[in-house]
Amino acid sequence: MNFVEELRWRGMLHDMMPGTEEQLNKGITSGYIGFDPTADSLHVGHLTQIMTLIHFQQAGHKPVVLVGGATGMVGDPSGKSEERNLLSEDALQHNLVAIQHQLQKFLDFDCGKNSAEMVNNYHWFKDFSFLDFIREVGKHITVNYMMAKDSVKRRLEGDAGMSFTEFSYQLVQGYDFYYLWKHKNCVLQMGGSDQWGNMVTGTELIRRKEAGTAFALTTQLIKKADGTKFGKTEGGNIWLDATKTSPYKFYQFWINISDEDAQSYIKIFTLKSQATIKELIDQHQQAPHLRILQKALADDITQRVHSTKDLEMAIQTSNFLFANGSLDFLSNASHHQVLDIFDGLPQFTIAREQIQSTINIIELLAEKTQIFSSKSEAKKMIQGGGIAIQRQKITDIDARVGLHELINERYLIVQKGKKNYFLITVA
């Protein structure tokens, strides 16, 4: 199966320029996707692009990963209703290094002629003077053409306006494409469907400057069936960086995907074959409550983004926290094992003297630890039946917790709601 067919059956393909498929069928083709360093980690929203590159490489083509040291300094107006804040150069540099490191994990950079390659557009922009730029690039593209772009039009129609900097973004990205086309024989740019406009500016530049031919292919933006934004939870973005989103939370994110979404995500975010996926969907529909799809998804992605060990840990933690795992498990565990299970969950340590023999529950939750930021909040939560200690629901705001209740004489498991666990270690 070729690259385009692969994307098509997986529901990832959005649009492509005429001739793209023919070009790819001609033989090994070099294509790129750009990532701007807007944060110091990629998040799950970037995974579609990463998967696209993986498929691209598996189909025998050469993926080029572009990190936007230069474009990151400008700010892409696509999909943004107002002007972005510029990041400082230090922050950009920090972000750049971090995401470069992450991207390296997903592709094979050493497999012969279709090895992946990483480039940074800062290299060709750093010595490109403003005058040279407007003569070499700006001259070929009319303002009329630029203003017709959706990302620009929407901003011109709105109240927020748009700075010249962001207006120029498409030229900067367009030049990237031209540069890669010229110097690396890169004839295809891929990206999310919101990038279409920017990508076309690139092919247009190549055509007008050198009468060259280049192609663009976009992937579907990931949507959730309920219309909310993919990749965001109450806690914010789901990052790929284990220190920003723990492997456990990452795993949980996928486990909690709705049935409907899981059926499309399994195709997008895993490399499983068409037959395997069909089988999984069948099984899932027969017994939806087992959430076979969500588990398959979560397993696959957690393993790829983190590691097999992280996945095992996440499953173990999930089983303990949700499958009503009894607390006996803890009494048999070593201190190290306990910490492993609670790794990535909020933890507090308090001194034994602080408790004396017993301590008021509210004082414990709001003062000795920062599980709640105020006593009223803790009180309200207890009255609302949202707090459990050692899996026992607390309903009395005057309840006291004593040393004799500690597991292994040192642990207190606090539950806020069903899903939020806190470990208090009494030292």
Place this chain on the structure above:
RNA sequence: GGGGAGAUACCAGAGCGGUCAAAUGGGGCGGACUGUAAAUCCGCUGCUUCGGCUACGAAGGUUCGAAUCCUUCUCUCCCCA
């Protein structure tokens, strides 16, 4: 430079001298139900030593009493030049 409108809790947005810790909607959090789901229903959503305290852009003032009236300041938006 001239004219106008406005600034209220996480967001949107009512209130326009006392009954206002502030309607309503959204969001968030919790409970019930459930599949760690969706939908639905219910509760909470400033702090507190439960006496109060601090809050409606900021600072002053009027008043027994101000989110509400007055003055100045800061900021935002709109129209004209």
